[in-house]
Amino acid sequence: MRRGIRLFALATAVAAVLAAAPTAQATFHLIKVREVYAGTSDDSYVELQMYAAGQTFLTNHAMTVYNAAGTLVHSSKFTSGLANGQNQATVLVGDTGVQAKFGVAPDLVDAELAIPAAGEAACWNAGGLPSDCVAWGNFSGAGALQAATGTTVGSPASPGGITPGKAIRRSIAPAARPCSRRATTPTTAPPTSPRSPRHRATTPARSARKPVPARPTR
Numbered sequence: 571m572r573r574g575i576r577l578f579a580l581a582t583a584v585a586a587v588l589a590a591a592p593t594a595q596a597t598f599h600l601i602k603v604r605e606v607y608a609g610t611s612d613d614s615y616v617e618l619q620m621y622a623a624g625q626t627f628l629t630n631h632a633m634t635v636y637n638a639a640g641t642l643v644h645s646s647k648f649t650s651g652l653a654n655g656q657n658q659a660t661v662l663v664g665d666t667g668v669q670a671k672f673g674v675a676p677d678l679v680d681a682e683l684a685i686p687a688a689g690e691a692a693c694w695n696a697g698g699l700p701s702d703c704v705a706w707g708n709f710s711g712a713g714a715l716q717a718a719t720g721t722t723v724g725s726p727a728s729p730g731g732i733t734p735g736k737a738i739r740r741s742i743a744p745a746a747r748p749c750s751r752r753a754t755t756p757t758t759a760p761p762t763s764p765r766s767p768r769h770r771a772t773t774p775a776r777s778a779r780k781p782v783p784a785r786p787t788r
Contacts, residue, residue: 598627599695603704604660605786606685606692607737613671614685615664616646616692617786619740626655633663635683636691636703640711642718643690646680662786674786687732696721706738707731 600622607615616633628648635644646663662668664676665683685692689707696703696719703715703723708731712723727738 598625598631599698599700600625601661601694602702602740603633603692603694605737605739606704606706606732607786608685608687608732609665609667609671610734611671612665612667612681614683615662615668615672615676615786616683616685618661618663618694620655620657620659620661623657624655625659626652628652628661631695633678634693634696635685636693636709636711636715638689638707638709638711640691640709640714640718644682644684646678646683648678652677660786664786668786672786685732687734689726689731691715691723691726693719693721693723704738704740 601618601620603616604619605615605617607613609615616635618633629651630647630649632645632647634642634646637643652659652661661678662674662676663678663680663683664674666679666681668679669675687707689705689709691703691705691709691711693701693703693715695701696715701719701721703721705712705723705726706728707726708729709723709726716722732738
C-alpha cells in the first residue's frame with residue numbers, strides 16, 4: 571500500500587513539472603535586437619524580435635543602451651506586457667516621432683530614447699541568460715560592458731557609424747545560415763502583418779553589409 575502511495579506521489583510530481591514547462595517558455599528572454607535607427611527628429615528606434623513564442627511578459631524589463639565606452643546611458647523599461655506572442659513577432663521601442671515618420675506605432679514610446687549614429691550598443695536582457703547586444707560605429711566598450719553585465723557583444727557593425735538616414739538591421743536568414751547586420755534606408759511602406767518578419771532567427775554574424783531599405787514592423 572505504501573509503495574502504491576509513493577508511486578502516486580511521484581507521478582503527481584512529474585505531471586506537475588510537465589504542466590509547468592510550457593508556462594516557463596511564456597516569458598521575456600528569447601528576444602534579439604533586430605534593427606537600430608539613429609534618428610535626428612525624435613524618431614530613433616530599436617526593433618526587437620522574438621525567436622520563440624510567448625515572449626510577452628516584458629513588464630519591468632528593459633532595452634538598454636551603452637555609450638562607446640560601454641557605460642550604461644539609457645534604459646527603455648516596459649510597463650506592460652504584449653498581446654502578440656507569436657514566434658518571430660517584433661517589438662518596437664521608439665521615440666515620440668517614430669509613428670509620424672514611419673506610420674508604425676511603437677509598442678513602447680520612450681521620449682528619452684536617443685541613438686547616436688557615431689557609435690553605441692543596444693542590448694536586450696543584458697546581464698541575463700540568454701542576452702543579446704548589437705554594437706555599431708566607434709563602440710569600443712565590449713570589455714566594460716561584459717565586466718558590468720556579463721554580456722558579450724561582437725565587433726561593431728558599420729564601423730564608420732550609422733549613415734545619416736539609414737539604420738543597421740540584422741538580416742534574419744533561414745535555418746542554418748547566420749544573421750548579419752547591415753545599414754538600411756528607412757521607408758514609410760506599410761508594415762508587415764502580424765508583426766512578424768518573414769524568416770527565422772539564428773545566431774548573429776559579426777559583419778556589416780551594404781545599405782538596403784529599413785522597415786520597422788508592426
